Amino acid sequence: MGQISGSSSGAFDALADDTRRAVLSLLSEHGELTVSDLASRFDHIGRTAVSMQLKVLRDAGMVQERRAGKYRYYSLRVEPMNEVLSFLSSLYGTSLDSLAAVAEQRSADDNAEGPRWGTSS
Amino acid sequence: MGQISGSSSGAFDALADDTRRAVLSLLSEHGELTVSDLASRFDHIGRTAVSMQLKVLRDAGMVQERRAGKYRYYSLRVEPMNEVLSFLSSLYGTSLDSLAAVAEQRSADDNAEGPRWGTSS
């Protein structure tokens, strides 16, 4: 009977990859970064791969690019996250507030105990 | 060393699949469902596939099972969502509150106007 029908959602797909999440984290930390900047922060991943992941993120609307001369600066976009948050809030009804509180507390803990989404070095 | 490396992120992986999100939605709607119950709600997907997806969700801690006789009832678990929310809040600093507000509003709109995470081009 009723089929559920999927939702091929770009945001979830975009968040499903370690590299892409790392890119988002880096953009969050540094505000704007060029492709080479980003690529140089990964060891096992080349510029082409980063560029392709940026394409995925771009298509999903999660990053925006600003061209300046021969450089292209990438930065975060917030809107697509609504899709994710909306899904989560629909799962748990109106309890997202408390979840958010817990999440923020937990992210503070992470900061104290060790990086979880990486970075650095 | 300079590696970014990710956080094994079971939750993100779990959310990356249409079928799994649909399962989560169904569990959210109905509270508890058996595997057969779930499988019967999909057209193009068999019981085995649903069972496998449940294994993924189980391993990610996003669902819990309650055994009653020969049935196994599955229901949602909230904790793993912290990983997702924590990531999002780390991306946007402390602005998750406002995002949550927007998301809830938007989910209300969705209920009235129609689904929004169906399309992606």
Next chain:
DNA sequence: GGATCGTGTCAATGGATCTTGACCCGAGTT
């Protein structure tokens, strides 16, 4: 006890996805 139902799990197949190397374009540079 044997049959049957509800599920989990495994091996194998098919398909989607990520990464790479090569090539092309636009923008500065000499």
Next chain:
DNA sequence: AACTCGGGTCAAGATCCATTGACACGATCC
């Protein structure tokens, strides 16, 4: 103009993931 550098894109190989069918196991019913 020719050259160099930053980036995007394509084809192809590699890798991962999802689905399926077959089999196993506990629980219930006859």
